[in-house]
Amino acid sequence: MQPAGANEIAAVRERLEDLRKEVSRIFIGPERVIDLLMIALLTRGHVLLEGVPGVAKTTLVKAFAAALGCSMRRIQFTPDLLPADITGTYVLSPRDGTFSFRAGPVFANIVLADEINRAPAKTQSALLEAMQERQVTIEGDRFELPKPFMVLATQNPIDLEGTYPLPEAQIDRFLIRVMMGYPTHRDEVTMLKTHNAESPLAKPVLGAEDILALQSITSRVHVEEDLYDYAVSLAGYTRTHARVALGASPRATLNLVQAAKGAAVLGGRPYVTPDDMRTMATSVLSHRLVMVPEVEGDEKAREGVIEEALSKVGYRRAVRAV
Numbered sequence: 001m002q003p004a005g006a007n008e009i010a011a012v013r014e015r016l017e018d019l020r021k022e023v024s025r026i027f028i029g030p031e032r033v034i035d036l037l038m039i040a041l042l043t044r045g046h047v048l049l050e051g052v053p054g055v056a057k058t059t060l061v062k063a064f065a066a067a068l069g070c071s072m073r074r075i076q077f078t079p080d081l082l083p084a085d086i087t088g089t090y091v092l093s094p095r096d097g098t099f100s101f102r103a104g105p106v107f108a109n110i111v112l113a114d115e116i117n118r119a120p121a122k123t124q125s126a127l128l129e130a131m132q133e134r135q136v137t138i139e140g141d142r143f144e145l146p147k148p149f150m151v152l153a154t155q156n157p158i159d160l161e162g163t164y165p166l167p168e169a170q171i172d173r174f175l176i177r178v179m180m181g182y183p184t185h186r187d188e189v190t191m192l193k194t195h196n197a198e199s200p201l202a203k204p205v206l207g208a209e210d211i212l213a214l215q216s217i218t219s220r221v222h223v224e225e226d227l228y229d230y231a232v233s234l235a236g237y238t239r240t241h242a243r244v245a246l247g248a249s250p251r252a253t254l255n256l257v258q259a260a261k262g263a264a265v266l267g268g269r270p271y272v273t274p275d276d277m278r279t280m281a282t283s284v285l286s287h288r289l290v291m292v293p294e295v296e297g298d299e300k301a302r303e304g305v306i307e308e309a310l311s312k313v314g315y316r317r318a319v320r321a322v
Helices: 006-026 031-042 057-068 121-133 185-195 208-219 225-239 250-266 274-288 299-312
Strands: 047-050 072-076 088-092 099-103 110-114 135-138 141-144 150-155 176-179 244-246
Touching (some): 006 031, 006 208, 006 250, 031 047, 031 057, 031 176, 031 208, 057 150, 099 141, 110 121, 121 135, 121 150, 176 274, 208 250, 225 250, 225 274, 225 299, 250 274, 274 299
Parallel strands (some): 047 176, 110 150
Antiparallel strands (some): 088 099
């Protein structure tokens, strides 16, 4: 595979800047949040956005999807939602007595899973195969999902009434988790001015073919072998930590490398640096950790483990024989 060139990366950055400007017209908040969504897009990943109700999680996702110029479907998760309501099902035609497949809302380029933890685990798991394999299997029949395919899920804090914690297997399918807090005073004033009368709409700046091309370039970003070792060491540190019951999985290690490639593209480089991995470590690894009962549910404890790993696991460039 031919490594990505500097000119290709420069072209990708130009397209991403157009995307960032368009989403920023609608979403008033930190650019870092938009950057994380773009990194997930570049690396074919899924995103979990977490925050209390009313902090513009859904607004952000809808603006991002509209700017991509792709098909989008929204699924409002509720306690009575069934798996078939997401994936689709076979429907009997009374006229000719045959069954035909009726596709569910998961058959879209961008799927907004709104308040995903309002539904029980059985319904949440309907997305597992779609997120991992980009396909769904119904009554033994396999159906490919459109390309590109991306799940953007919003989640309320699990201590709110009427929420169900996501299973570990489900959480592990999300490349990145984005924590969204309350806006700053200045951002909230700007939001009031922008959305006071009629909320603006995002205009498409990319298309499906454009996104696939950007993803192909990102996949060819160069990663030194030393960085693979560094990624495994960071994940391995979480597996032996005293406060962690279940550490980062090998899938998490793979996702860390992928996210670092996306960060490198945003930085304008056709190669990954150790700083790219350090920058992405918390967003990629922290939500996957299962903590011991004493600190279960403590988000600062999770992030503290990753910060500890970053401070204690050093990056050492191997000495190569000439």
